[in-house]
Amino acid sequence: MPLMVLSRQRVARCLTVLIAAGAFSSAIARDVDVLAYRVRIDPDLAARSLTGAETVQVVANITGTAVLELDAGGLTIDSVTSDAGPLVFAREGKQLRVMLPATLHAGQPMDVHLTYHGKPTFGLEFHPETEQLYTIFSTSEWLPSIDAPDARATLDLSVAVPATFDAIGNGRMVSRTPLEHGRVLYRWQQDVPVPGFVYGFAAGRFHGVDQKAPGVSLRFLSRDLGKDQLKQVFGDTADMLAFFGDKAGTPYTGSYQQALVTDTIGQELAGFALMSEAYGQDVLKDPTREDLIAHEAAHQWWGIRVTCESWNDFWLNEGFANFMAAAWAQHRFGDAVYDATVDRWRQRVERLVSEGKDHPLVYTQWVKPTRDDRAVVYQKGAYALHLLRRELGEDAFWKGIRDYTRQFAGKSVTTADFRKSMELSSGRDLSAFFARWVTGKNAHP
Numbered sequence: 179m180p181l182m183v184l185s186r187q188r189v190a191r192c193l194t195v196l197i198a199a200g201a202f203s204s205a206i207a208r209d210v211d212v213l214a215y216r217v218r219i220d221p222d223l224a225a226r227s228l229t230g231a232e233t234v235q236v237v238a239n240i241t242g243t244a245v246l247e248l249d250a251g252g253l254t255i256d257s258v259t260s261d262a263g264p265l266v267f268a269r270e271g272k273q274l275r276v277m278l279p280a281t282l283h284a285g286q287p288m289d290v291h292l293t294y295h296g297k298p299t300f301g302l303e304f305h306p307e308t309e310q311l312y313t314i315f316s317t318s319e320w321l322p323s324i325d326a327p328d329a330r331a332t333l334d335l336s337v338a339v340p341a342t343f344d345a346i347g348n349g350r351m352v353s354r355t356p357l358e359h360g361r362v363l364y365r366w367q368q369d370v371p372v373p374g375f376v377y378g379f380a381a382g383r384f385h386g387v388d389q390k391a392p393g394v395s396l397r398f399l400s401r402d403l404g405k406d407q408l409k410q411v412f413g414d415t416a417d418m419l420a421f422f423g424d425k426a427g428t429p430y431t432g433s434y435q436q437a438l439v440t441d442t443i444g445q446e447l448a449g450f451a452l453m454s455e456a457y458g459q460d461v462l463k464d465p466t467r468e469d470l471i472a473h474e475a476a477h478q479w480w481g482i483r484v485t486c487e488s489w490n491d492f493w494l495n496e497g498f499a500n501f502m503a504a505a506w507a508q509h510r511f512g513d514a515v516y517d518a519t520v521d522r523w524r525q526r527v528e529r530l531v532s533e534g535k536d537h538p539l540v541y542t543q544w545v546k547p548t549r550d551d552r553a554v555v556y557q558k559g560a561y562a563l564h565l566l567r568r569e570l571g572e573d574a575f576w577k578g579i580r581d582y583t584r585q586f587a588g589k590s591v592t593t594a595d596f597r598k599s600m601e602l603s604s605g606r607d608l609s610a611f612f613a614r615w616v617t618g619k620n621a622h623p
């Protein structure tokens with residue numbers, strides 16, 4: 179996944195009341211958590227714009243004046259109300275701050291209703307020329323929500339699209355209802371709380387193929403490829419999910435959908451993944467190019483079920499997905515493919531070191547990452563996992579991965595959590611390994 183880290187500008191307007199209430203003292207612990215989002219989006223493909231109506235179910239962690247902080251991208255907020263009437267709100271850069279009633283008690287849930295509109299320049303991709311509409315990070319560019327990876331909530335998402343469109347979204351589709359002007363309203367429910375950065379949908383005039391695997395229903399979508407080609411591109415998906423489920427010690431169940439869209443570098447979302455049509459063509463020509471399919475599928479465990487607590491530990495999402503894709507390739511295509519991948523990682527790490535660009539896998543501030551920072555997280559992260567596998571041996575390494583994944587399913591993790599799992603499973607002190615490869619830098623491969 180690509181990552182936007184948003185800078186926060188200070189905007190004073192309308193904030194006087196909130197500041198007077200002493201609402202901005204807490205930077206890490208949130209005064210207010212979001213339990214659920216219920217939202218309807220009405221996009222206009224030709225105008226590249228949208229309107230939205232959203233209900234955010236929140237719970238305050240403090241008694242007294244609490245402030246709900248949401249990321250709202252470039253959206254214009256038209257109204258914010260509770261069931262009792264209007265609420266005071268203000269923008270600070272891309273953030274929206276809503277002052278909740280002073281009578282709210284800690285632990286007491288309430289609904290906050292928002293209406294908004296906008297013309298997102300990213301986050302939601304409008305492609306009238308190919309008749310497609312799909313999401314790419316960041317969610318807050320089309321849905322006011324919390325971008326931070328440690329905030330999990332359920333999602334009930336409805337999107338109005340032309341009746342000729344097929345669409346996929348998070349969780350299970352609960353309805354497809356005809357609307358006026360030749361449109362339909364798709365509605366999906368994501369009942370298991372997940373981080374907001376994996377919310378999304380894709381809609382367009384797709385061909386679709388359905389397949390059944392044990393415990394999982396699969397769907398592949400594309401505008402350009404026919405059904406036989408789709409089956410060829412995504413033919414290993416069921417085996418991949420079974421492989422990762424085995425490595426994770428916890429199976430994938432429900433539905434998993436993959437769509438080839440007009441243009442993206444590839445993106446994991448809860449219950450589905452988006453890749454580009456051009457990438458699909460690559461896999462048709464060379465099946466060993468399915469590493470991105472495997473990378474995004476691996477994220478359903480490492481990234482979505484088990485999520486880095488902050489972007490500083492992003493390697494726990496991306497280094498893992500890269501490593502697991504290589505482990506799949508080893509299983510599917512043999513040791514030579516795995517070894518070649520490991521060698522590419524090693525060379526990239528060597529280049530980081532020789533250019534003085536090496537960095538610990540754990541960042542103190544993951545802001546505006548460079549290409550080299552991404553190489554650290556994606557390639558060095560995967561390489562460190564390979565070295566740990568070699569260090570511990572197959573049994574202890576994979577037992578540790580299973581224990582870690584099962585223990586932290588549905589939770590946020592830090593690098594310390596991962597280290598502890600691996601130390602417990604192997605019965606070894608891994609401080610030297612982690613100091614060299616994870617929290618240290620200038621490592622010599």
Ligand SMILES: [Zn+2]
Pocket residue numbers: 179446473477495496499
């Ligand atoms: Zn990824």
